[in-house]
Amino acid sequence: MYSTTLCFVVDGLPARNVLLGMKKNGFGKGKYNGFGGKIEQNEGIKAAVLRELEEECGLIAAEQDLEKVGELDFIFPEQPAWDHDVHIYIVKRWQGGIRETEEMKPEWFPVAAVPYATMWQDDIHWLPQVLQGEKIKGEVQFAADNESVRAVTITAVSSF
Numbered sequence: 001m002y003s004t005t006l007c008f009v010v011d012g013l014p015a016r017n018v019l020l021g022m023k024k025n026g027f028g029k030g031k032y033n034g035f036g037g038k039i040e041q042n043e044g045i046k047a048a049v050l051r052e053l054e055e056e057c058g059l060i061a062a063e064q065d066l067e068k069v070g071e072l073d074f075i076f077p078e079q080p081a082w083d084h085d086v087h088i089y090i091v092k093r094w095q096g097g098i099r100e101t102e103e104m105k106p107e108w109f110p111v112a113a114v115p116y117a118t119m120w121q122d123d124i125h126w127l128p129q130v131l132q133g134e135k136i137k138g139e140v141q142f143a144a145d146n147e148s149v150r151a152v153t154i155t156a157v158s159s160f
């Protein structure tokens, strides 16, 4: 099982607006998501969050401005090589400007208009809580098409 990061840029918590990116290539192409990717060997989790944030949308943040808000396991019973976990962070302070990159086209959304229909199908089960300021842990099991959700367990946690 490999590990990934996912970072949501918000204007506060509870969030009123969230920055999402339309993924242009790779895993999750055609879906809106936060910014993130695989953690490299010998790389710290927060260092990976900051690297992916800058690579994918141009924003520069500091480790002390990252708040851990979630940990999820993604299980693909029909494609076990895809099993991975994700460390989810929120950032409210950053430097630099947003730019479109080869990987992502960033766009701000009001929290009430987050495009869940164009996102990973599990997101509706936990992202609203995260944008409200809750912290969550859980597991998502995908169905045979590796897209639809077969089962989700999400638990609120008080801290990481």
Ligand SMILES: Nc1nc2c([nH]c(=O)n2[C@H]2C[C@H](O)[C@@H](COP(=O)(O)OP(=O)(O)OP(=O)(O)O)O2)c(=O)[nH]1
Residues within 6 Å of the ligand: 004, 005, 006, 025, 026, 027, 028, 033, 034, 035, 036, 037, 038, 039, 074, 086, 120, 121, 122, 123
């Ligand atoms: N919101 C959401 N994000 C997910 C789900 N599944 C999943 O892998 N992600 C995130 C975690 C990572 O940020 C990203 C996948 O990372 P990846 O490293 O495989 O993608 P990539 O093809 O861009 O590869 P790279 O940047 O590491 O080279 O998608 C999901 O179900 N919901």
